[in-house]
Amino acid sequence: MTRKPAKTSKSPKAGGDGKPVLLSGGNPQIAKAYGDAPVQAYIAAMPGWKTGLGRRLDEIITRTVPDVHKAVKWNSPFYGIEGEGWFLSFHCFARYVKVAFFRGAALDPVPPGTSKQKDVRYLDIYEDDELDEARFADWVRQASLLPGERM
Template identity: 75%
Template sequence: MATKPSHAAEPALLSGGNPKIPKAYGDAPVQAYIAAMPGWKSDLGRRLDEIIAATVPDVNKAVKWNTPLYGMADQGWFLGFHCFTRYVKVTFFNGGFLDPMPPGASKTAGVRHLDLREDDPLDEEQFADWVRQASRLPGERM
């Protein structure tokens, strides 16, 4: 009896199109999350990841709570991003200390957001500067 080749199941998409990826550490789960981001968001996620890795070559990566996280050893997580229906939200956990601060305020003290929509140009130079600054600050322990 012939068997069909097995294909890895595509990750489920949660509300807003956020990929459901199991909690794990390292680059592989982050890449799985990015590959599962729907439509234009996957290209954006890939570019964000490339900029972060180029700016902070020794960055640690993980996926927790269906969110890619980036941090420094012994300092905690400084950045994460998450898919919503119409945008990708980049969260700087100590963004209130960045100069200039990312534009999106948060209910959580010190946290700042950058919401990126399909037609929004990404200011790669500013984003890299925020990543550089954020990587030098104490991060969140999660």
């Protein structure tokens, strides 16, 4: 992953009220950019209860991997290690937030959600779910030590 400078000419797509447009399932449409600011814009635009969850996920990831690099790509926040690639992203759906661990099959224990891609595993978080923050932080730590995806 080569860090690219944030593109200042692009801004989040905005609706008539100046807020980012919500795509299918309530996923915020945020322009591709690198750094913390676009990730925070994405989180702030997450609808309803998902904003608080996005803040918690971001805080746990940042606390667990202090040198984490961030970006928004394909309308999802990505987290990675400079020169090593991306290890995690999350995405809003209508009823839940899907966390993708790109090398999740190598985590112990393996996150519960399977994928058509042999290495990817998911954690789907619904509104009434209790997030096991210690388990999530451990998965983040493990994932950050594995070779990441180059996207």
